[in-house]
Amino acid sequence: MNQTFPPQFERDCDTALGWITRFRAEDASEDDHRAFALWLAADAGHREAMDLMLELWDDLGSVRHLPFEEPLREAPANRSRRGWLGAAAALAASLAIAAFILPMTTNQEPPDYFQTAVGERQTVVLEDQSRVTLNTDTRIEVSFKRSARDITLLRGEAYFEVRTDPDRPFQVNTGSADVTAIGTAFNIHIYDGMTDITVTEGVVRVSERDKPAGRPAQTAILHADEQLQASRRGLGQSYRADTAADIAWQQGELIARELPLAQLVGELARYHDNRILISDREVATLTVSGVFDLDHPESVLLALERSFALEVERLDDNTVRLLKPRQ
Structure with missing residues (x-):
């Protein structure tokens, strides 16, 4: 049975195929290696493509037997699962080349x-x-x-x-x-x-x-x-x-100077898996100033509740919603 993939996933795999040809070239540089690492880390979709590659690795047995001498050709827009097995294998090969062959050719220790x-x-x-x-x-x-x-x-x-x-x-x-x-x-x-x-x-x-x-x-x-x-x-x-x-995070603090509440909540989300939802635009645009403890999110919620008379509604163990006070 044929299986189609989202266009963005196809583009990610096409990019990976481009990396293969680049790493096969004799003039592949250290900048290429760094750029490849950045590409892998830049988007969750890139990592998802890698997950698929790893999943299919056992199905393929080994990428050592792939016909690398054949030129890479553009595939049709709707690809079968068999075609994408080849694409995933090529992505696996690019990782092998990047991780092992390139450091040896540049005569440097692995990073x-x-x-x-x-x-x-x-x-x-x-x-x-x-x-x-x-x-x-x-x-x-x-x-x-x-x-x-x-x-x-x-x-x-x-x-x-x-x-x-x-x-x-x-x-x-x-x-x-x-x-x-x-x-x-x-x-x-x-x-x-x-x-x-x-x-x-x-x-x-x-x-x-x-x-x-x-x-x-x-x-x-x-x-x-x-x-x-x-x-x-x-x-x-x-x-x-x-x-x-800018560097208050080193002391576990977030310093806000007339920061919109929505932006403050976005910053806090970087430090915790807990979610803070905002009920409406009026609450989101409230401006906040102060020093907040990044290691204790409950103290931040308490400060917001007291400063703006907001209602904090707890939806589950990890999610709260900030509401305007009831009249």
Whole structure:
């Protein structure tokens, strides 16, 4: 029986097939390796495609027997399950090439990975004594070589305290920017295709990662207490940062300064599996200021209830709804 797949899933598998041909090429670079890792972590759909690949691995036996010498051809829009078995196997092959063959061809040690769960914070001391503090639900890849110190922020938010080493630049790569430190401390948060960079000490250079054709790549220099937002459209203008608020998460705090309640609830959702629902637009647009304890969500609900006379309706063990007070 034929089985069709959503268009986005087809596009994800087509992208994976493109990675296969790239990794088969002799000129595949370390940037290709990092970009591949970013693609895998950028969207839950990419990981779902990988889950399918792993599920089908046993069905296929081994990708070693695939006819790699045959050129990849465009498949019709509605593919059979048999056709997608081949696509999934090709995705498996791309992972094998990326994870094993490419590091050997570049003569470098496999990267180290560090990550935190939802609600967790962790400080990692790297081999050069630089420190990285990971915020909730964050994952990084660390690859140190003789001539460079490369970190890829795959998801989440991290604070970097960098030891100076002129002979080995310290660079953090995100989906939209490369951030090079010059003996400094800075915070990076990636979300929804955006990258927020806040410098607390020293200087960093920010470079556009994937520039559109037809114009030079954008670069910017950020000093202490400056912030910049990068996206796939380029680099935004730098501006003065609210540094205390941006790094308050390290102390388990969320500092809100006239923040819409809906945005505050969205920030809290990063740190807990509990859900806070809002009843209507009037409640959602209430502006909130204060310092909130990220480790104790019940105290946040109590503060909101008292400050705005809101009614808190508990729907189940993990879900509450904020309502306007009854008249």
